[in-house]
Structures are given as structure tokens and as C-alpha cells.
Amino acid sequence: MEYTDPFYLPGKTGKHTVKYFARDNVANDKKHSEYKHVVGVVYVDLTGPSLSYDFNGARFKKGEMNYISGKTDIVLRATDQESGLKEIKYMIDGSGEVAYDKPFNIEKDGLHSITIVGYDHVNNRNVDNFEFTVDNVPSDIFVTYSASPTDTINNIPVYPSYTSIFLAGTDTGTECHRITYSINGQPLQVYDNKITGFRKNAHVELKIFAEDKLLNKSEIDIEFKTNAL
Structure with a gap:
């Protein structure tokens, strides 16, 4: 196809090869026509980071609910094999996004929810949620x-x-x-x-x-x- 305007790359994750060439002025003479081929490789990243979490410290699982203490660290993780992880943010019980830089804990007793938000270097975003109960009350x-x-x-x-x-x-x-x-x-x-x-x-x-x-x-x-x- 003749290039006239910017075009979109295929909307599919993976490696896409764009081959393009230019014809110089000598090509006006068919006997001396010459083509220069240049190949560019572009990787299209359409997916956000993979997200996970863990608890570091006292933890007890009863049914589907995780119980932790106010001293238990909450660890958030994210990986991105394509453009790479840019940052992790999180929200506690629906509050505003906070940048994640190290494990943290929640001291307040009761049921809590954490929303993890991961961003890669081309601003793809992925979100995950989990719940747990903080129990600081002894027997x-x-x-x-x-x-x-x-x-x-x-x-x-x-x-x-x-x-x-x-x-x-x-x-x-x-x-x-x-x-x-x-x-x-x-x-x-x-x-x-x-x-x-x-x-x-x-x-x-x-x-x-x-x-x-x-x-x-x-x-x-x-x-x-x-x-x-």
C-alpha cells in the first residue's frame, strides 16, 4: 500500500513487523530502478500487569476469609513481561489511590478490602480486589x-x-x-x-x-x- 497518512497497527498483542521502502528519483528510469528496503519491528502491548498479593506475618484462613492481625504486612506484587511495570497503586476500602512502595499493615479491626491497580510503561492498567478481616482481639x-x-x-x-x-x-x-x-x-x-x-x-x-x-x-x-x- 502507498503511504499517505499515519496508520494504526493491528489490534492484537504480539510482535508485528512493518516493512517499508522508499523509491529514489533514479526509479524513473526503469533500467536503473533501485529499491531500498528497511524493516522495523514494533511490539504492541495491549494488556496491563499481572497482579497478586500476599500476607507476611500472622494469618489464618477460615473458609474463604483470610484473618490477619494489625501487625501483619500486606504485600502487593505486579509483573509485566511486555513493556514492563511502571508502578503499583492501591486503595483501602474505596479510598483514593496511594502509590505502593513497600508492604503496609492495617491496624483497625474488621472487614477490609484492597484494590490493586497496576500500570505498565505504555499506560495499560489492570485492577484486582481482595478482602480480609483484621482481628486484634484475643481469646x-x-x-x-x-x-x-x-x-x-x-x-x-x-x-x-x-x-x-x-x-x-x-x-x-x-x-x-x-x-x-x-x-x-x-x-x-x-x-x-x-x-x-x-x-x-x-x-x-x-x-x-x-x-x-x-x-x-x-x-x-x-x-x-x-x-x-
Whole structure:
């Protein structure tokens, strides 16, 4: 085709070769006509960057929902094999676009959404969205005694020495992962079934710790005495 005006390249991603040539004034003489061929290679990039995300830190997946803590880093990634990645931007819960330069975290509890926007060097744009829940609330600890107190001394309840103590942890976000306890400053022990074996006529200080799947920790202290039974 004779070139008269600028033209569009094919609307298909890939390599397209444009061959063009010029005829010089000598070509007016058919015996001495000469053509100079020049080949130019153009790559048409019509697609935006590939986007992905990850969590660096405490994370727990329940069903289709990811739970993270306020200290968990949110990592955004983008790659572009064609014209190359220009920049990544993101929006938190529908807010304005912010340039992404390093992992970040969200401290506020509750459900959040992130929109990732990736741009390549020819301004193709791609968008992705994901949701997650931030959970900074530790588990609640519940203590149950197998016997009732027989007395109270200085506002401290007195239980039979054979009393067993049962512990439980509940969590509205993830779930209680582990309960540990310490008796009178002794090394921590992992709670398994029940706590027994208290000495008679003893003063007991019991520290109880609960840890959920996101490593949120809670602690309660209880104090009681045992009698001679």
C-alpha cells in the first residue's frame, strides 16, 4: 500500500513487523530502478500487569476469609513481561489511590478490602480486589472449678485441695489456639485436660494465658486457698 497518512497497527498483542521502502528519483528510469528496503519491528502491548498479593506475618484462613492481625504486612506484587511495570497503586476500602512502595499493615479491626491497580510503561492498567478481616482481639478465658468454695478468707475463696480446675478459651474471630498456665511462678505448662494436684492448706496464684491463631494473647490471674480436705 502507498503511504499517505499515519496508520494504526493491528489490534492484537504480539510482535508485528512493518516493512517499508522508499523509491529514489533514479526509479524513473526503469533500467536503473533501485529499491531500498528497511524493516522495523514494533511490539504492541495491549494488556496491563499481572497482579497478586500476599500476607507476611500472622494469618489464618477460615473458609474463604483470610484473618490477619494489625501487625501483619500486606504485600502487593505486579509483573509485566511486555513493556514492563511502571508502578503499583492501591486503595483501602474505596479510598483514593496511594502509590505502593513497600508492604503496609492495617491496624483497625474488621472487614477490609484492597484494590490493586497496576500500570505498565505504555499506560495499560489492570485492577484486582481482595478482602480480609483484621482481628486484634484475643481469646476470652473461662475458668470452671469442680467444687464450690468452702470459705472465704480476706476476700480470697477457699477450695478443697482435691478441686480440679478446667480452662477454656473462645474467640469470635479466629479461634483459641493454645492455653498455658503457671502456678505460683513456676514455668509455664500447656493446658491439656484439667489442673489438679493442689497441696493442702496452700495459697495458690494461677496465671493463665490464651493465644489465638493470630498470636493475639490474653491473660488472667486467679488466686485462692486450699483447705485440709
